[in-house]
Amino acid sequence: MSGAASLPALAADARPKAYQRVLLTNERGDPFKASSLTVQTNYVFHYPFEATPVFLLDLGKAVPPSNPAALKTKGGESYAWPGGVGMKKSIVAFSAICAHQLVYPTQQLSFISFRKGTPVNAKTPNHGADLIHCCADHSQYDPAQGAKVLGGPASQPLCAILLEHNAKDDTLTAYATLGGELFDEFFKKYEAKLSIEVGSKAKNAVTQRTPVRELDKFCRNPVKC
Numbered sequence: 001m002s003g004a005a006s007l008p009a010l011a012a013d014a015r016p017k018a019y020q021r022v023l024l025t026n027e028r029g030d031p032f033k034a035s036s037l038t039v040q041t042n043y044v045f046h047y048p049f050e051a052t053p054v055f056l057l058d059l060g061k062a063v064p065p066s067n068p069a070a071l072k073t074k075g076g077e078s079y080a081w082p083g084g085v086g087m088k089k090s091i092v093a094f095s096a097i098c099a100h101q102l103v104y105p106t107q108q109l110s111f112i113s114f115r116k117g118t119p120v121n122a123k124t125p126n127h128g129a130d131l132i133h134c135c136a137d138h139s140q141y142d143p144a145q146g147a148k149v150l151g152g153p154a155s156q157p158l159c160a161i162l163l164e165h166n167a168k169d170d171t172l173t174a175y176a177t178l179g180g181e182l183f184d185e186f187f188k189k190y191e192a193k194l195s196i197e198v199g200s201k202a203k204n205a206v207t208q209r210t211p212v213r214e215l216d217k218f219c220r221n222p223v224k225c
């Protein structure tokens with residue numbers, strides 16, 4: 001089994017925060033095979049709460065752990081990120097709630113997503129590709145570096161979602177977050193909206209299983225900017 005079976009001891013201030021262990025599944029509820037991910041394609045699942053979306057990405061190349069204390073929350077807590085999981089150590093997951101003003105993907109609209117090799121416009125100083133980009137105010141995050149902020153007004157990386165990969169059956173299990181969580185602010189800001197979109201279970205912890213979908217199938221209007 002690759003990935004951490006228990007919370008990794010990462011030398012830094014911010015520690016992994018454990019939530020329920022939740023198996024990623026396909027839309028039929030069968031275990032999702034990590035090797036079925038299309039490389040550099042946006043997938044979404046919800047964790048650790050029913051209404052909190054997560055980006056799941058296979059970056060197509062091994063993603064090493066960050067240096068110790070390479071990342072920092074807006075509260076000043078530093079942390080190291082454990083890198084990719086899976087056969088090639090290329091699979092990563094981050095909360096899809098933008099660390100600037102909490103923009104997130106819904107079934108109707110998504111301003112934030114991973115951009116594969118797309119040229120960026122003049123408002124985006126980092127002309128690199130393969131970044132998570134938020135069109136609201138052009139924050140850019142590097143998924144190969146723990147979602148470190150590379151541009152724009154975001155004051156901290158996207159919160160990492162820690163995954164365990166079971167090499168025997170090629171499944172993925174989410175088990176913790178690492179970094180600056182924004183769930184309290186998210187639920188406060190979008191309380192009314194979430195009650196319509198998700199209903200009374202919005203703040204419920206996800207238990208046991210969570211389905212993975214391609215962003216382009218989950219969301220009717222993925223905005224590109």
Ligand code: FES
Pocket residue numbers: 098099100101102103134135136137138139152153154
């Ligand atoms: S909300 Fe994402 S950059 Fe402002």
